[in-house]
Every structure is written in structure tokens, then in C-alpha cells.
Amino acid sequence: MIKYVFRRILQMIPVFIGVTVLLFILRAPGVLPGDPVRMITGERPISDALREQIIKKHALDQPLHKQYYIYVTNLLKGDLGESYQRRTSVVDIFADKFPNTLRLALAAIVIEIIVGIAAGIISAVRQYSFSDVFVTLSTSVLVSVPVFWLGMLLQIFFGIRLKEWTGGAVFLPMSQMSSSQFPDWVHLILPAITLASVSTAYVARIMRSQMLEAMGQDYIRTAEAKGLTRRAVIFRHALKNALIPVVTFVGIDFGVMMSGAILTETVFSWPGVGREIFLAVGQRDWPVVMGGVIIIVVIVMIINLLVDLSYAVLDPRIRYGGAQE
């Protein structure tokens, strides 16, 4: 097992180097056409002395491999540079926003797991029934819905129309700012549903196909033959085996949600990492944009590693298979 962990971490190194090289090429002033100093100062005219100072400060006069070396060592030290617009460090900016994104992602994951798995089981157990067709159709629709549009529709319906129709008695607040008469978690509902929508559809699809496959196995027939109730067969035998790929998907999806949240957070004005990146794009504040991207990439890599490792713990075939290569 230790060998497997070690191997898996070693595999991450080339990916990490590749990612940093790519981001370096994208962010480093001077690699792509265009005046690097302009990218930092914007359109306002600057004196030659200030220009010199900026070049010195960002090591723009150094050869590329040196610049890359400086970039990576700073990165490993946890220094992502400074915002062009606000004179604060990029790390500080995101440290503030991160808990909000995490909260939203966790809420979405809970919805995804409960609704997705339940829908998948129902539609597999009653294959070709009305509920199966309904689940299959609605998952196709859900994966085709642009999340930001869904977020807007939910706000129009639950935030405005419902409030009008019920005279303000029943409605869901649309963002943290909209009202304070609700407990904190109520603000999470609409953004979390929005963020969870596409993933829930995927979970339901995977769950359905895995359940169908599991239900066709010999051990299910054995379990039925020895007189177990249908409930016991489904939950104790089929579900256990069908869950593994779902768990993997949910794990990886957690990482994706951190970034997918950029649309949801923008639509709901949710003060998280994604919205910060969106605002930085609008202000052409590249260190913040690129810093946000790398933070999320690193988080996603770590989560994927953890998912892989937990998978290896659950399923011995993986670590032994890996050791033989």
C-alpha cells in the first residue's frame, strides 16, 4: 500500500510540472506577444523610471527559464504574487473567499448524493417503468441546461414570483444580502440546487447503469434463490457493489464543483472563489485570475489523489494491479 501511495504521488509530479509550465506560459508577461509592462499597469501612461522598476520587480529582464524558476519557487512557498488593482496578496484575497465556496460545494454534494443515488436506484429497480423514463428524460434535460440560466430561473420563480403570489409568506432568499429573517443555511438552498443540477443528473445515470449491471450478476440470483427479500437483495448486495464508481465520481466532482461554481457564484452574487475570479477578469487583474486558477488546480489534484487512494483501500485489485506494472 505504501508503495502504491508513493507511486501515485510520483505520477503527480510530471502533471504538476506540465500544469505550471502551461500556466507560466499563459501568465508570464513577455512570453506571448504584447507588452508585459502594459499588462501590469493597464492603459495609463508611465514614466521610464517606473517602467524600469516594474521590469526589475517582476524579473522581466531575466531569461525565460529563470523567470519560470522564480515563478515555481514562489508558488511552492505559497506566494502567488500581488493583485494589480488592489495592493494585497493574491493568497489573502482567496483565503477570505474560500470558506464560502467550500460551504456551497458541500451543500451541493449532499444534494447530489441523496437525489442522484435515490433517482438512480428507483429507475434501475423499476426499469422501463414511468419513473425510469421520467428519470432518464430529466437527466438528459438537466445535462443540457446551462447552470447560470437555471440559477436565474430559480431566482425568478422562488425569489420573486412566489413572494408576490404568497404576499411574502413563502419564498426562498436569493443571496446572503437579500434578507436576514432566515437562518443562514436557507440562503444556500437555491445556489446549491443550481450547482448540483448537472452532477445530480450524472450521478443518477451512473447509479442506474451500475445498478442494472449489478442486478444481472450471479450473486444476485443466488441471493434471490436463498429467499432474501427484494429489499435485502437490492440494498445489501446490489447497491454495495454498484456504489464504488459513484463514490469515485462524487469525489472527483467535488473538485470540479470548486471551479464550476464560477457560474453559480456569479449568478447568485455568492462571495466565493469563482466570483472573485470573475470580478478579476472584468478588471483585467491577471495575477488574481491566474492565482485563482492554480489554487483550484492544486485542490483538484489533491482531491483526485485522495479519491484514488481511498479507492485503492476499498478495492485491493487496484493496488496489487498497480504494483505489478
Added chain:
Amino acid sequence: MSPATRRAASALEIDEVAGSTTRTLWGDAFRRLRRNKLAIAGLVWITIVVVLTISADIWVPPLFGDPLTVRTAPGESLQAPSFTHPFGTDKLGRDVFSRVVYGARVSLTVGIIAVSISLVIGLILGALSGYYGGFIDALVMRSADVFFAFPYILFAIALIAVLGPSYRNVFIAIGILGWPSIARVFRSSILSVKENEYVDAARAMGASDLRIMFRHIMPNAVAPIIVYGTMSIGGAIITEAALSFLGMGVQPPTPSWGLMLSDAKSLMFRAPWLTIWPGFAILTTVLAFVLMGDGMRDALDVKMKD
């Protein structure tokens, strides 16, 4: 009937009989696809959208007004849907229906060009990787891993941040980001096709690598790519809308569905029709491609991981 014509007629009959019993992979697949009502619905919708879009210049401006003409006279802006403006007007008095129809042009163009770019890069790299294996394979697949390490939409934003937001750069970015999945799918189908004996036979007869690749492997490895490509067009359309929504895509005043939703955001409650129709257009068009892709996957019997 003279004996000669009778003979010709019966020869024709034989031909017809032979024709109807000859079954090819594609013929079978098409027959199966035809029975799939959802896939046909998708195909019909895509056809309708394409026809409406191509012919838009003829009928949209005279009936509903030009999508770009700003009308600022009092009462022109933010009109609710009516007979003259079936989807209402936006804050600049432009007809929303006309903008939705022209928006389909942007979406379909981005979808098709972006997926074509991904296909060209992905097929070449996937083929090299699957056919030659070894160092090339490792290099291509590790690069794909690097791309997969990035959350998709963020990578697109980072790329466009550098290229500059524009219509052209949107499909370049989406195209570049799409290659790793295509390369992976194509590589794995090449790996399985390559083991067939007819490939060994061709090689024994002295066929060149290129000939083996194009004549023997490609036609047998292409089914998953067709399925994947169809679904990718839907994905590219959603991504374009998302990027334009964030201000990183198509720039105003071009009518793009994502951009229209971005404008609608601040008017969501006063003028809900600005939100409803462009989103509905995205949903139905993307859904059509998803249903088509699903149908073709079943028809071609392609096994894919969800």
C-alpha cells in the same frame, strides 16, 4: 415484354433482393437510429434550427426587425412579448426573437468549428499515440493528463484571458481544450482494432503505416468518435454561452445566447422574457445534440463510460 427486357428486369430484381439483404454496419446503425424516437426528435430540431438560421436573412429582418438595430424611441425598449415582437424587446429596443434566431448562428458556428479543431488535433495525436505506442504514447497521454488536471471552464477563461475575448478566440479556446478527450477515445479504439488479424495481414502484404492506418484501422475505429463528436457540439455550445455570459466570449453587439443572458441578468425581474427565451434556445439545441449522440451511441453499439 421481349425476352431481353424480361431478363434485364429479373436481373434488376435479383439486384434489389441482394441489395436489401446486404447489411453494413452503417446501414444497420441507421435502421436502429430511425427507431429511436428521441434521437429523431433531436435530429428534426437540429434541422429546423439550421434551416431557420441559414434562411434568417430572408425572413427575420422584414418580419421582426434587424437584430442589431437599436430603437430608443419611448416605449420601444423592454416591451413584453406581443404579436409584433413574439419574444419582446430588450433594453435597447432590439427584437429578442430576431436576436435568438441570429444567436443560433453564433452557437452553431462555435459548436461546429470548435469541435472540428478538437477533432483534428485529437485524431492526429490519438492515432499517433495508439498506433506507435512507446514514447509518443507516453508523451501524448501525459499531456492529456495535464489538460485534464485543469477544471474545464477555468482553463478556457485562462486561455481567453491571454488571447483576448473575441468570437474567434472562443472557438479556438474550446477547440484546444477538447482534444484530450478525443485523443483518448480514439487511442483506445485504435488499440483494440490494431490487434485484429486483418491488420497483420495488411502488414504482411507490405502495406505502409499510412495505408494501414487510413484503409484498415480508421474506418473500424471511427464509430466512438462520431458519437463523441456529436455530443461535444452540445458541450461546446454550452461552453460558448457560459464564456459569453461571463464576458469572456463573444462581444456585444453580436447576438449570442450567453451574452443575451448576461444582459438579462440585471433585468431578470422586470423583463423575464429576456431570460427565458435565450436560455430555452440553448437548452433545446444542446438537448437535441445530446439525444442524437445518445441515439447514435446505442445504434452503433459504442460502449462509453458515462
